[in-house]
Amino acid sequence: TACSSKFVLSQMHPMWQGPLAVPGGDRQSPIDIVVRKSIFDGELKPLVTSYDPRTCQQIWNNGYSFLVEYDDTTDKSTLKGGPLKDKFRLCQFHFHWGETNAWGSEHTVDRKLFPAELHLVHWNADKYSLFEEAVMEDNGLAVIGVFLKVGKRHEGLQKLVDALPAIRHKDSVVEFNRFDPACLLPTNTDNYWTYHGSLTTPPLTESVTWIIMKQHIEVSHDQLAVFRSLLFTSAEEEVQKSMVNNFRVQQPLRGRAVRSSFI
Numbered sequence: 565t566a567c568s569s570k571f572v573l574s575q576m577h578p579m580w581q582g583p584l585a586v587p588g589g590d591r592q593s594p595i596d597i598v599v600r601k602s603i604f605d606g607e608l609k610p611l612v613t614s615y616d617p618r619t620c621q622q623i624w625n626n627g628y629s630f631l632v633e634y635d636d637t638t639d640k641s642t643l644k645g646g647p648l649k650d651k652f653r654l655c656q657f658h659f660h661w662g663e664t665n666a667w668g669s670e671h672t673v674d675r676k677l678f679p680a681e682l683h684l685v686h687w688n689a690d691k692y693s694l695f696e697e698a699v700m701e702d703n704g705l706a707v708i709g710v711f712l713k714v715g716k717r718h719e720g721l722q723k724l725v726d727a728l729p730a731i732r733h734k735d736s737v738v739e740f741n742r743f744d745p746a747c748l749l750p751t752n753t754d755n756y757w758t759y760h761g762s763l764t765t766p767p768l769t770e771s772v773t774w775i776i777m778k779q780h781i782e783v784s785h786d787q788l789a790v791f792r793s794l795l796f797t798s799a800e801e802e803v804q805k806s807m808v809n810n811f812r813v814q815q816p817l818r819g820r821a822v823r824s825s826f827i
């Protein structure tokens with residue numbers, strides 16, 4: 565056909581008002597990880613994270629999720645190793661969750677749904693000079709995904725939970741410092757799956773090396789309930805909509821390989 569890149573009508577979650585047709589579209593996220601089809605790759609190294617809590621700047625409600633943003637103008641908070649060849653800088657982390665504990669994660673493992681999923685977003689500082697630039701490039705981003713399960717209270721998460729009432733509405737921001745995102749990683753970060761995909765929110769660009777942790781973390785029912793007290797809507801809007809089910813529908817694998825760092 566005349567057009568140079570395939571366009572595919574990706575079935576969008578009603579809330580993502582982003583572009584319906586995504587250029588290319590053969591490496592979209594999220595996906596279901598079929599464990600028995602994942603391929604062990606002995607070349608995959610352990611992840612090396614080095615986060616400086618002092619680079620934590622603010623927490624804000626962007627109308628899709630709440631983002632904890634880090635100062636990414638230096639190499640103070642970085643990710644390397646794993647499947648990555650370059651050094652990536654942490655720019656933000658955020659979560660996706662459901663209206664009940666029965667669902668909420670974006671990725672699934674053999675179709676198993678988790679109540680929520682944490683994403684730590686990093687960009688390739690060896691190749692690009694800004695996050696906004698890296699978002700558009702095929703090896704621009706690396707996102708660590710961690711599944712959340714309901715169980716015992718997560719002490720490290722509580723500081724974050726306590727800040728949420730101050731950012732109930734869309735576009736609200738509060739200063740937030742000295743938060744170490746390493747406390748949200750599972751004890752074992754050597755076991756993960758990795759595949760090439762996309763952002764799961766607009767602009768949905770196919771620039772992400774996904775690193776999905778096999779081991780989940782536990783948070784309490786009450787901590788997760790506070791996530792659901794956030795709103796999609798800004799203070800001015802008449803009808804307030806609670807921020808729940810902020811996950812994208814799963815996308816076709818299109819022949820991609822999912823590699824595992826463990827047998």
Ligand SMILES: NS(=O)(=O)c1c(F)c(F)c(-n2cc(CC3CCCCC3)nn2)c(F)c1F
Nearest residue numbers: 683685696699705707762763764765766767
């Ligand atoms: N679920 S995900 O795939 O881990 C995920 C991500 F990887 C992201 F990068 C973002 N993201 C979106 C913007 C706006 C930028 C505004 C300027 C242009 C680029 C996007 N900032 N960070 C995001 F919101 C998200 F949910």
Ligand SMILES: [Zn+2]
Nearest residue numbers: 658660683764
């Ligand atoms: Zn996300």
